[in-house]
Amino acid sequence: MDATQPTPPTGEAPRARRRTSALTIPEQIANRLAAAILNGEFRDGERLREQDLAETHGVSRGPVREALRALERYGLAILLPRRGAYAVGLSLDVIAEAFNARAALAGIAARQLARREAAVARAVVEMEAALASAAELVEEPAGAAHAFQLAIRDTALCIYRYCGAGHIERALTDQVDRSIWGLMWRAQPLDFQTPERRRESLAFWTGILAALRARDEHAAERLLRDDIFNTRDRVLASLAALRGEQPDPALLMRDA
Template sequence: MERRLIPVKLDSYKPLREIVFESLREAIINGTLKPGERLMEIQLAEEMGVSRTPVREAIRKLELEGFVVMVPRKGAYVAGISLKDIADVFEVRAALESLAAGLAAERITEEELEALERSLVKVAESTEADDLTSLISADTDFHDILYRASRNERLVQIVSNLREQIQRFRMTSLSHPGRMRVALEEHRKIVEAISERNVELAQQLAREHIENAENTMLNMMRKMEEEGAKG
């Protein structure tokens, strides 16, 4: 059997199921496990040096986050991503993010602005440590604070409905070399515009931030397609 996954390394403060989940998620993000590929519990367990139980639990969690789809009577498969999927999700997200940033510039409280600044520090720390998992968490918190500061419950609800797709694309985009630092600078500019109550600039910067993430995703997808064609 060809081994593609690295055996898990035990971490004293993380449950085994979480380590397995993060390993499989990373394998999907970096293309080791490709869209449309069937996930065989026994094979994955053997490659990672664990039992089937944490693998099964990880696959369930990956399904909840949109990385895996379950096909009745066939099993689990890596969820596919098409260029149309990317364009559709980012088109909606760019509009929502721009609206949220503009509303936040008008309505954000001092406490929320402080939370946004603290979140920015966490993003910076994760970027410096080159810790993708921590960065994803910090980046998600940053945007969640922004949505809440908009004071628009419908907007928050719509974003929540897109959470799974957004999360996968966020992980894929931020895993691209150099994107972490660029995103950090984009976040800083957005926070500055909001703190200055500059509605139009906040809207513009937020839209550009999402469009840049989309372009990163599209470039990665095209590169993967080219490499697949060569292979």
């Protein structure tokens, strides 16, 4: 409208720069609330009053409101206009199913990628780079957990990007932002805080990379799925310890 701005008002959006570890306040609150709901600190259907949450977390209601909308995206809260927010206590079964769905999708992506020779060649190059930066962080102290996780994620993204199925890639990347799985993924840095776990994960991905190089589609699928299943089982074990609940054993299978 007015041309007094130093930069044209329209044009290309800035590239979405990767946030290293600087979570915004609403994101921090959303993560803490999500953890509280998943741990069972809020009962299913319990009301979440904005003022209470604001005082508990030492901020005003503005960021809390934003965090509650984020929880709604994850399916962890129900927002009723003018009536407030209510916690949704997810059963361990639902959480297990989210991991299983992702394992299935990611497995398909890996298999499809392994079948495509040219795509494998390109993917492997990028994966090697990402995995190398992960390898540098393996023996660092706990602070490196998040950076390590990002490197591993970049490795995985290569598989989805080159698998040749746009809708699978889309579904997998959407999950990171919008689904329960994405929430769990954010909680995973706790999982990567010991060098042991980082070594283990790196070994898995080295194996996946080897399987892709060898064009062994079954090995690639199995390894990728097993890595997700392992995370699933760790997450469910810790949640089951916090709650009394036990997940349906049928959902802990590794052949979905």
